[in-house]
Amino acid sequence: MGGYSFKVFRYDPDKGPRHRYDTFELEVERGMTVLDCLQRIKATLDGTLTFRRSCRSAICGSCAMNINGKNDLACHLQVAGLTGRRVTVDPLPGYPVIKDLVVDMEEFYRSIEKVMPWLVRTSPFPDRELPQSPEERDRIDLAVNCILCGSCTSSCPSFWFNPDYLAPGALLKAFRFVFDSRDEAGAERLALVDGPRGVWRCRTIFNCEEACPKLLRPNEAIAALKREILKRSV
Ligand code: SF4
Ligand code: FES
16 A cells, blocks of 8 residues: 555654654555554554553444544554544543553543443342343444443533533443333432533534444434433423
């Protein structure tokens, strides 16, 4: 495929408060992902370049970053699919940067925790499995494949200006359990997301849907939660 120029965000707290961009020239072969290129830069050009990665298969969510202005998974995005020969790589926006492309996800995980991301049963469990019909499973389809990469919340202007907003990632998780036929804590969870820090802070900008590498639809989940809150209040 030829030569590409990678302009990469750099920040090292030990070297002062300012960030900079470094540009690396790289020969890219067909089939290489952005993560492959960052790995090669780290192995051959600058061993100090810091970024997260683990599975390299778009399932762990570690390598989420902002590539040419869009949040995506570096291990999923092929360089051949990008326009032009200049690739700009930034950390996910909206989160504090720890070093280079590594951001602090603490706030994101805390928001997920706030919506009780587990199945709650108050009635006794049956002796065997708790069945769910295909239709019941379909109802939560837009949320179950979330890999907690944080891209949706990172892309949300309401979150940038209100860090205490639960934001799309956590609201999608709330949806996943509120509408799960086996869960029995819907009312409690809806109370957690009802209010100015919850679903009503969403301004339907839809960045979250654009940002999700798993093609999930946090915006639809938020709309469904709003409807459910209103339905149960009359
Ligand atoms: S909804 Fe999509 S973008 Fe948001 S955390 Fe889950 S996988 Fe990532
Ligand atoms: S390394 Fe796991 S999603 Fe990219």
